[in-house]
Amino acid sequence: MMENVRIYEVGPRDGLQNEKAIVPTQTKIALIDLLSQAGFSHIEATSFVPAKWVPQMADATEVLNGINRAHGVTYAALTPNIIGYEKALAAKADEVAIFGAASETFSQKNINCTIAESIERFIPIVERALADGVPVRGYVSCVVGCPYEGDIAPEAVAQIAAKLFELGCYEISLGDTIGAGTPEKIIAMLNAVKQHVPVDKLAGHYHDTNGNALDNVKASLNEGLRNFDSAIGGLGGCPYAPGAKGNVSTVKLAHMLEREHYHTGLNFDVLAKAEALLSTLGENHD
Numbered sequence: 686m687m688e689n690v691r692i693y694e695v696g697p698r699d700g701l702q703n704e705k706a707i708v709p710t711q712t713k714i715a716l717i718d719l720l721s722q723a724g725f726s727h728i729e730a731t732s733f734v735p736a737k738w739v740p741q742m743a744d745a746t747e748v749l750n751g752i753n754r755a756h757g758v759t760y761a762a763l764t765p766n767i768i769g770y771e772k773a774l775a776a777k778a779d780e781v782a783i784f785g786a787a788s789e790t791f792s793q794k795n796i797n798c799t800i801a802e803s804i805e806r807f808i809p810i811v812e813r814a815l816a817d818g819v820p821v822r823g824y825v826s827c828v829v830g831c832p833y834e835g836d837i838a839p840e841a842v843a844q845i846a847a848k849l850f851e852l853g854c855y856e857i858s859l860g861d862t863i864g865a866g867t868p869e870k871i872i873a874m875l876n877a878v879k880q881h882v883p884v885d886k887l888a889g890h891y892h893d894t895n896g897n898a899l900d901n902v903k904a905s906l907n908e909g910l911r912n913f914d915s916a917i918g919g920l921g922g923c924p925y926a927p928g929a930k931g932n933v934s935t936v937k938l939a940h941m942l943e944r945e946h947y948h949t950g951l952n953f954d955v956l957a958k959a960e961a962l963l964s965t966l967g968e969n970h971d
Contacts, residue, residue: 687948690906691727692939693858693888693914694720697748698729698763700920700932702741708966710744714751716962720917721755723955729782732763733772749776761822765796770810774817781814782822782858783807785849787842788831791862795826804848811852823849824858824890828874830865839877847881856886858914861901864894864931868904875908888912891933893919898933899941906945913938917956918963936960 697717701708713731720728730752736743745762754760762778764770773781785803786792792800814821827834828842846857859878861871871889878887889905889912891898902913916932936956939949 687946689911690942690947690949691912692725692935692942692949692951693727693729693912694723694725694917694935695729695890695914695932696720696916696918696920696935698732698742698761699914700916700918702732702739703921704741704966706966707741710747710751712962712965713744713748716917716959717748717752717760719955719959719962721753721758722952723959724949724951725758727759727761727780729761729763730778732765733769733776734763734765746772746776749773749778759820764810766806767809767813770813774819778819780820780822781810782824783810783849783854784824784826785845786826786831787837787845788827788834790833791827791831794833800845804845804852807849807852811854815853821852821854822856822858823852823854824860825849826860826862828859828866829861829870830863832863836865839874842874843877843881846878846887850882850886856888856912857882858888858890860890860914861892861898864892864897866891866901867897868900871901871904872908875905875910879908884909885911888914890914893931893933899937902933902938902941903945906947915939917959920963 731745731748732742733745759779761780762773764773764781811821825845889910891901915935915938917935919931919934921932939951942949
């Protein structure tokens, strides 16, 4: 019997946020509607961040209000502060995410505060979400390397992951933001994090900047991970991480997992339609 691996689709948010040209709201809705048919249990749909930070996400409410919600699919939104959380709740996001970093410099560049200050900011969001019955997912960026600081110590990653888990995040997504990871570095990082957070509460979020993402997924599978983030068409990257373009492609990841005898439950015909829609954005992302 094939073992299940969950792929968490992040293309509509983490993927599109880095597109220079504003993607029409109706195109975002059409993309999410296709992804909703593809067999995902979780789709990161948008983020409620100030438009001056990420103009691409200024239509977050319209996107969540416009999609056709499929039964059994969780639609998530990134919420950096309590104002964003309240907007996400009003737009009926099923899940929210908070975003920390293992690098002090990246934290300052990305969310304009120290790591410690970011945790303080997250406390009211998580408390409110848990009281409202809304699941919270925690992200840790720069888990291997930082565009400003270079290599990141595995224990630094473990500390922020542990804090997010203690706050009440049901899962911690470990982001190789600049694609600096190699299997050896990923394993070292995971071994540190697993001392603090159960492996079934972890997800790998690996960028393919240097072509190592699939090898890093394989190494993570051997370490017990069964949850991975990816973006349709290999979209995106963080706007605050120079040169970081390229989440691992959902289709490439799913094909690799199937070859390795894992079950993803995804429909490749529908995924092909979603990739075809992306080609209308004027750039080939795969």
